[in-house]
Amino acid sequence: IAISLLVSITVIPTLTTLLIRLRPGEAYVPGILHRTIMRPLVIFGESTARAYARTMKFLLAQGPRHTVMKIGIVGAVTGLLFWSATILPERDYLPFGNSNMVFMFIEPVAGVPVAQNMKYIAEFEKELTRMEDVDDNFLVFSDRFNGGGGIIKPELASGQRGEVKMALKSQEMGQRIFKIPGYRFAFASQRPIFQSASKTFGIEIVGPDMLKLKQTALELIKKITGTPGVHSVRPEFKFGNPELRMIPKRMNDARLKMGIPEIGDIIESLNAGKYLGEFNDRGDPIDFIFVQKDQERLGLNDYRNLPVWTEEEMMTHLGHLVDIEVAAGPARIDHIEKERSIKLLVQVKKAQPMQTVIEQVEKNFLKPVRKTLTEEFGLRVGGTADDLASTEEALLSSFFYAVAFIYLLLVALFKSFIRPFIVMLTVALAVSGSFFGIVGNNILQRHNILGILKDFNAPNPEALVQDWNWITFDILTQLGIIILAGIVVNNAILIVHQMLNNIRSGMDERKALELSCQTRLRPIMMTVITSVCGMIPLAFGQGVGTELYRGMGTALIGGLSFSALFTLFLVPVIISLITDLGIHTRKADLVKDSLAGGPPPPASSAGVPAQ
Template sequence: MGVVNQSSIFQRGLGTGRNIDVEITGPELEQIITLGREVLANVMQKLPGAQARPIPSLDLGNPEVQVRTHRRRAAELGISNRDLGFAVSALVDGVKASDFRFEGKEIDLMVIAAGNVAHRTHLLEQMPIATPDGRLVTLGSVAEISVVSGPTTINHKERQRTITIQVTPDEHMPLEQAMNIIQTEVLQPMKDGGRLGGLYQAGLSGSADKLTQTGRALRLNLLLALAITYLLMAALFESFLYPFVIMFSVPLAALGGFLGLAAVNKFISYQALDVLTMLGFIILIGTVVNNAILIVHQSLNHMKNEGMTPRHAIREAVRTRIRPIFMSVSTSVFGMLPLVLFPGAGSELYRGLGGVVMGGLIVSTVFTLFLVPALFSLSLDIRAALAVRLRRFLLSPHEADAR
């Protein structure tokens, strides 16, 4: 079974790449292998173009000798499973008893039988085993010895035997979509059929688990960036109303980011919504609010210093600030353009980030010049109307008529 794997440029050696690890755990190795074969077949059917390989192999082609203790007979002689396993290992291959350090190096202390005493695997039944009271019995009298076929490696996770099906989706399929297909169309039918559940469990790990953790962290960081931006502007403007108007430019930037990513996929090359691309949306939060800040701040200056009416002040602010807004946005967009258009090593890493930031800046700038002034004017009118009603509510009817 041939598998091609591309490691990350941030890792040394062979990394996990875009792999999804389906881990199947349970007590009986034969049942785990059966479930692994079913998962492997379903994955190859549900994910066309994907690569999948089991870790370790699903073939039981490695001959091994199994020693199964007769528990009742061993208990009568006072021999435990641990003591029996230690004795068999020492008389066949040798077993580690302890270790010590010498000149900074850790050296294992092995218990190995002498050459004339060591037993071969075909003579295990005649191996003498000492009981706690000093008697010698043969291994065949306290255990059943059989030659069977087994795996080359047995992996464990949380003390459970584990087989991993490593899946690498097609490069044009997002990793999250492949995870959903595996969960809903591969593992869930097996759970509904009773083949998974109870002692035998299956779950996703590897890059899939890291993607889930990264998605949660990015959502938290996005909310944190929104909160910090809003509170910072509220402290600078000394008002909770003006930052609320300014924050309306953020949804427009998100829309522009998705449009920019769609344009990159259609006209340049395929670009998935990876972690760096999602980071572009967080960058947009602190970037697109600058244009709205210019308009709101300049309008407040006109109303405070020159005594203009709100609507006149807003129109004048847009007229005087439209040029610096377009100049700053143009420099940012043309600065990002090489990240999107130019090919080369590593270009696919930053292409999505550049496309999201460019699309967000362009769309947000165009709509900000229309939406933010309108919302700012509407909010000022609503605040003035509420102030009049509140004043009338707090004052007596006679004082209100006098005013």
């Protein structure tokens, strides 16, 4: 932009002087292209200019009827702005992309050997190798990760057909591995291009009672799984490990003066050994640890019949002090800020905005569950949801800073607070236009996707395409709206600045505004048309990586088009309405005495407030 500014004020005027040589009074003769091939376009442009001039002459006329009509136009556009915010898709995080890998997540039942898990999935592995559209596949079973993936042939995964193909392939593989026995859960999902763009948010449950956390987590898994837009719900905990659970018999313990610490020391000594202290043997420290003599594995009855001596030299058995149960416990216990926690990972479908699913889960499930929990328990949405909230907050702050900075620059340029405010209204028009552009492109692309689904013989294609958002309101799309703030104000600046120049030359205020609209129509339309044409490949391109920026391109096209269309009408109408209300812009307000070459011209009417 900086280089183009230097070129426009240096190189362009020089080339114009060299290439266009007109003598004083000489008329410009159109070239051969304008007289032949481009003639229909020239006629259309001239007709449009004449129609626009007649329309503005009518709208900017003075009178009570015209004033009411201007108020109606401003009100209608304001209503349109508010309505556009209601049809916008919900917010999303980073674009998902279109990688050619389908990732499979498999969680075996605790205690099942790896060889047995491999045996369960061996038949599906053979199916993967026989699939014509799968280029390669892999399977991994380890302590940290269990799963695999299928790599689709790159030529089948490119473009819009490729995105639909990957969505159907993910669904196909997910349905197949879900039927494999021997696993706690299994699902397949297309791999995102960004690690943080996996469209997965977490639900964090914290509290002191691990069993209560487990019960709450299992209830939420059952409820959230059927929510529209949810691909899968998987826990980050394992409760398959067998354990002996010892529950104190408090009445017996109190009678024998045996507390939980004493019972805990006994059990610890039997299983892991109990550190008693340190003995100094001639300067050499020796640790004393109380351990079981034979290190034999104890059975359930061995624990119950274990003799225990109290401080009062009374003998009892461990089974008299505690109830011993065989249960399943967690493989590990996670903590959030020193509190025990269980985390659920909710995978959102690729075509669904993550914010929509988060709001549904929060409203329908988390709020009712919170009412059943005591104060010592906590339940919140975290993970990617926190990243989305913080990033949106930063973008919103950047947007407001950009708007405020532009407004202050315009105040310095126009030496007024009202005229820059009129120019800044185009930013609201651009934001609204970007919303319409996103919604319109989604409607257009759903029709194309429906045809592709039918070509692939997908079951129930109408239901699949109903909620398919080709353009999501992700972070890059929101960044495009911020970029719009610095672009769209140029059109309004042209109209307002030219009107002020006309007034300085002595022209009547209304005539100056009308002439400004007529003379600025061509440069505004030239700028907008070239900018929109430059953004078309960004919004509708089918090459590799275009899925990242099509939201930004769509927002820019919609914002530029909508803003330019309404700027040509709304800005002049607002300026004329302000004039009708008695706030005038006079030559005496714009030209200083030293520049006017004499005394200031008399005011058109006494007592008229100036802008």
